[in-house]
Amino acid sequence: MAAILGGGLGGLSTGYYLLKNNISNNNNLKLFLLEATDYCGGWIKSIKTKDYIFEQGPRTIRPRGAIGLNTLNMLQDLGLSEHIAAIKPDHPAARNRMIYVNNTLYSLPSSLKGVFQKNEPFSKPLIYAAFNDLKQPQKELKDDSIYNFVERRFGKEIADYAISPMICGICAGDAKEISVKFLMKTLFEYEQNYGGVIKGVVKSMLKGKNEESLELSELAKRAQEEKWSIYTIKGGLETFPAAMKQYLKDNNVDLYLNTKVEEIDFVDSSMVRLKKTNGESMTATHIYSSVPSHILSKLVIKQHPQLSELLSEIPFVTVGIVNLYFASDKPLIEPAFGFLVPPIENSPILGVVFDSCCIPDQKGTVLTVMLGGRWFNEKFGADVTKERLYEIAMKEIKSILKIQDKVAAFNVSILNKCIPQYVIGHYDRVNRIREYIQNKNLPISLVGSSYDGVGINDVIYSAKTQVERDVTK
Structure with missing residues (x-):
């Protein structure tokens, strides 16, 4: 037993x-x-009404790689194929992802063309990051923070404005503490084995791919063929x-x-x-x-x-989640996945997800504000109330997104020690x-x-x- x-x-x-x-x-x-x-379900919890869905934890899933396809196999086996809501590459939630820097929202490049163009807040086109990697010497290490690795190989701006907010979005953590092996194990191994990331990429391409074989369900095959970016489940995750x-x-x-x-x-x-x-x-x-x-x-x-x-x-971190529903018929936001805030901005929020763009069957405008994470106690103290987190979230929403409409419904959750820090x-x-x-x-x-x-x-x-x-x- x-x-x-x-x-x-x-x-x-x-x-x-x-x-x-x-x-x-x-x-x-x-x-x-x-x-x-x-x-049963852990941090996955959905509040569903006829007008909106509030996701108190995760809300979307990525279909990439063997582990992503494996989940799709399970979903089909459980009879949930018809409940899947896919977001394809041309969808605003796939194309439009932003960061908030210097009191301004900036869109991150979402195409190969964008890599060759100057996009604020970056001072140079992102292609220069590749040149930086090629000229940097090898540094032999057993492990490193993902921030140090990216700063060393690709420059400080990439570390501050791309990687640091991404780590906030994924695990509510500090990129200066999180292991490079958490997200970039292969790239780190390229540096250690070949002296640089670009060199490693080229040599691995010459060797050919060695992907794990996995028998795919019809749902997984469809995700591959249609090149899904992310997906969710109708009626709530x-x-x-x-x-x-x-x-x-x-x-x-x-x-x-x-x-x-x-x-x-x-x-x-x-x-x-x-x-x-x-x-x-x-x-x-x-x-x-x-x-x-x-x-x-x-x-x-x-x-x-x-x-x-x-x-x-x-270690684990605590995250505050504030779900907001605005009943207005007129759109209050531009279609996008949402935005993240780099830690260098010293903001009380980690970012905002535009749920009414990412999740189907939503009326009005639905947003989720994420607060705290690695900096929860530092910014709010151990005894912060849900009312206080709501006040902070609303202040930031009004300031950043210029939304003045009255909130029709909201929910505040404090997810205590919810995400482990690698x-x-x-x-x-x-x-x-x-x-x-x-x-x-x-x-x-x-x-x-x-x-x-x-x-x-x-x-x-x-x-x-x-x-x-x-x-x-």
């Missing part, structure tokens, strides 16, 4: 892939899932984990909601006891932990303080965590955003690869 700890996307995906393996191999492995709250939860229930996985675990007791290499806060216990032959590493750290501290310490060293040395730390588990022969596997990537695709793929790895042992 296997236990899954956590009913977020990682836990649900683990259950999905364990079931798939059971079915394909005619196994009779019994599964149960424990979730501390009354909801919450539809996705809801379908996964139903799949688990339909296949006799026992779901225990509102069930908190306070300690994990590893009896031996084939038995683990989960001690619940109500004094009861449950046993399993193996456990898949999808809960955040800082939570798992507390559950194993009695038996394995060294493992607990390693887990606790992965700071310099993260991947070595994760390797040490997994080596400890292997050396001690502990019956536990780790999945989820704490370890192998923070995006939806990453979390799903993490579950898939971990299940496959365990099956082949």
Whole structure:
């Protein structure tokens, strides 16, 4: 009997892939899932009305690469193909992405032609960044921050105005702390192996691509053929984990909601006891932990303080989310995905997503303001109220987008410690965590955003690869 700890996307995906393996191999492995709250889906939560959808967490998914196509395979298998809303390259949400610098919104180049043109706030055409890389010497490093790497290879402006805001948008983090391997592992390896990024790109092209083979569903093939930029799910992204939860229930996985675990007791290499806060216990032959590493750290501290310490060293950040709905029939914004604010601007907000452009079936204008992240406590303090975050968000919206209309509806969420930060040395730390588990022969596997990537695709793929790895042992 296997236990899954956590009913977020990682836990649900683990259950999905364990079931798939059971079915394909005619196994009779019994599964149960424990979730501390009354909801399965983690940070993916949608508030839906007849006029608007407020996404309190992720809202879109990228279809690129093996991990992106893998998610599309799952979506088709769950019967959600007809619910997909694709955004293709000619859509404003794909073409128009902005940054806010010096009290002005600037559009980032979205075509090859734009790379050869001067686009403010950059002082030179972006092609000059490639020349900078060619003339820079090699610097041998084991790891580096993504900011340092980009500044060294492509210049300070690219680091400040392109990469830093992008890191804010992806993980609400500081590019000066986040490992280059988080987003640019291949480019970093080009520098280390070939002396530069451009040199590495050329040599890899000469070698030819070595992509992972993946059998594609019709939905994944369509995404490739139509070159989707991003996509979402009609009716809210919450539809996705809801379908996964139903799949688990339909296949006799026992779901225990509102069930908190306070300690994990590893009896031996084939038995683990989960001690619940109500004094009861449950046993399993193996456990898949999808809960955040800082939570798992507390559950194993009695038996394995060294493992607990390693887990606790992965930092997390808190993000404020303010969803806004303006009922006006006239458009209040130019069609675009939204804008991000570089940390160098010292703004209280990370950026704004134009949901009424990205998400279908929205009336009026729908915006989501993201606040805090790496700088949450610094800017707002630990005891900031939702009312205060709403006031700050509205002030910035009025100032930047010049919107004076009255808000028809809003929602404020404070997502406490919601995104792990892959700071310099993260991947070595994760390797040490997994080596400890292997050396001690502990019956536990780790999945989820704490370890192998923070995006939806990453979390799903993490579950898939971990299940496959365990099956082949």
